Amino acid sequence: xxxxxxxxLSFAYxxxxxxxxxxxxxxxxxxITIVGPxxxxxxxxxxxxxxxxxxxxxxVELKNNGGRLFGYVxxxxxxxxxxxxxxxxxxxxGRIKNIGFYNKAxxxxxxxxxxxxxxxxxxxxSFSDLSGxxxxxxxxxxxxxxxxxxxxxxxxxxxxxxxxxxxxxxxLKKLAENHTIIIVTHDxxxxxxxxxxxxxxxxxxxxxxxxxxDDGVIHSLYSSQVKVVRHEQDLLHGAEK
Amino acid sequence: xxxxxxxxxxxxxxxxxxxxxxxxxGSIPFGFIGSFVVVKKMSSIAGAISHxxxxxxxxxxxxxxxxxxxxxxPTTGAMLFAVISALIISLVMIKGTERVDTVIGTVWAVxxxxxxxxMMKTPGYVDPMSYLFGNILLIGKxxxxxxxxxxxxxxxxxxxxxxxxxxxxxxxxxxxxxxxxTSLFNTVMLMLIGVTVVxxxxxxxxxxxxxxxxxxxxxxxxxxxxxxxxxxxxILFSIILSVVGLxxxxxxxxxxxxxTIVLAGGVYIILRIGRIIQKNLKKx
Numbered sequence: 001x002x003x004x005x006x007x008x009l010s011f012a013y014x015x016x017x018x019x020x021x022x023x024x025x026x027x028x029x030x031x032i033t034i035v036g037p038x039x040x041x042x043x044x045x046x047x048x049x050x051x052x053x054x055x056x057x058x059x060v061e062l063k064n065n066g067g068r069l070f071g072y073v074x075x076x077x078x079x080x081x082x083x084x085x086x087x088x089x090x091x092x093x094g095r096i097k098n099i100g101f102y103n104k105a106x107x108x109x110x111x112x113x114x115x116x117x118x119x120x121x122x123x124x125x126s127f128s129d130l131s132g133x134x135x136x137x138x139x140x141x142x143x144x145x146x147x148x149x150x151x152x153x154x155x156x157x158x159x160x161x162x163x164x165x166x167x168x169x170x171x172l173k174k175l176a177e178n179h180t181i182i183i184v185t186h187d188x189x190x191x192x193x194x195x196x197x198x199x200x201x202x203x204x205x206x207x208x209x210x211x212x213x214d215d216g217v218i219h220s221l222y223s224s225q226v227k228v229v230r231h232e233q234d235l236l237h238g239a240e241k
Numbered sequence: 242x243x244x245x246x247x248x249x250x251x252x253x254x255x256x257x258x259x260x261x262x263x264x265x266x267g268s269i270p271f272g273f274i275g276s277f278v279v280v281k282k283m284s285s286i287a288g289a290i291s292h293x294x295x296x297x298x299x300x301x302x303x304x305x306x307x308x309x310x311x312x313x314x315p316t317t318g319a320m321l322f323a324v325i326s327a328l329i330i331s332l333v334m335i336k337g338t339e340r341v342d343t344v345i346g347t348v349w350a351v352x353x354x355x356x357x358x359x360m361m362k363t364p365g366y367v368d369p370m371s372y373l374f375g376n377i378l379l380i381g382k383x384x385x386x387x388x389x390x391x392x393x394x395x396x397x398x399x400x401x402x403x404x405x406x407x408x409x410x411x412x413x414x415x416x417x418x419x420x421x422x423t424s425l426f427n428t429v430m431l432m433l434i435g436v437t438v439v440x441x442x443x444x445x446x447x448x449x450x451x452x453x454x455x456x457x458x459x460x461x462x463x464x465x466x467x468x469x470x471x472x473x474x475x476i477l478f479s480i481i482l483s484v485v486g487l488x489x490x491x492x493x494x495x496x497x498x499x500x501t502i503v504l505a506g507g508v509y510i511i512l513r514i515g516r517i518i519q520k521n522l523k524k525x
Contacts, residue, residue, distance in 0.1 A: 070418065089407070093416070096404055098421055101404055129466075
């Protein structure tokens, strides 16, 4: 089932074109990896899909069933590490409304996702006391608590160690069973096993079949730092980090 | 100590009692708004808004003397300039077309200079220092009522919108994806800083306002892992510091504002050094 349909989408900041005439669609249970160089328009594309930016041309058609469509997971390193907030409060903030307090249903949902990401014991810990991998999982829980159809993760493996990356991979594999997942990353190795489609973004948005995508293709098309590492090379990938 | 307590309850010497009550009640807006100033790293914004209010104070004093516009009191003038400054900074933050730090510095310097220029041209002697450092001992009954009403307003607003203010101040971008009007909440926060500054600035002076918007919350942040706890501790530390500052100024016969600020700064530095030593000892 088609969830998102993008047609002839273009966006520019002032006169600088960021996304040019993009056409693609995202289906339910897709695991889409968005790759491309820094400044190539990955984040802009995500913001356009989520409706945070208005396209100058073209459309983004969302076909949700009335529930919440998107759950966004930013990089944990963009958070202020000194902010006084507990893990539970971070997750609850995923159910924030314009007016009113959190109710019992919000708290029950927060406890449920806390268990799902394996952070029950850290519930009342300060967010800043968590490791990088744990913070990333807490932010995934915050996105999940509003029960979205589509989970969008921005560079989920940035600044986390190999062991945390492995745990994150396991968690995402589990989540992919009943969510559509969009991962913006430089790190194709991380999503290689579960990714069903890859979108390359550098002003233009092009879909590449996974089997034909390798370092050479990426480099020649985008001169980017993206590295394609197949799953069996995980150990090597870990060592490189 | 007994002398101080006698002074507090002596019906013939109301000014120490008034200063004591003002310190306690004023600690609510200072503790609440100050906690957001510290966690959002907005001390320079608070500094710009408070210093720019001097422009409004100078303008009001000048127009009262020269043009006889009596309704424009220094408090009204300060309010006008603080609100305009808050709006300018808020617009720049929302639009992102200019460097925020440049605008903060400009608002700070220009506002303050306008105030000094008007004060210098106002007939008679106007001492800018009295507005920079204020005098909590000169607070009257009507001013006390104003502070009390405003403190209740801040408390009510803080309780009603606590989840939203927390979510926006922790991760504004995420709150936006949840449909929260982050621009509105950020602007409201800046306006509240502006109003807190104005209400307190004419009583305790610009320097004490900045000190109390930053030092008690900074001390509280050393002991709290939750924003709600930090706010409560900030209010408590504000009360303790203002009362102890008043006591020291009484026994050593020194200006209340300056004594309180030095005391607050000293406590913060000692605790901060203590925390650093504690961390290093843990590592060993």
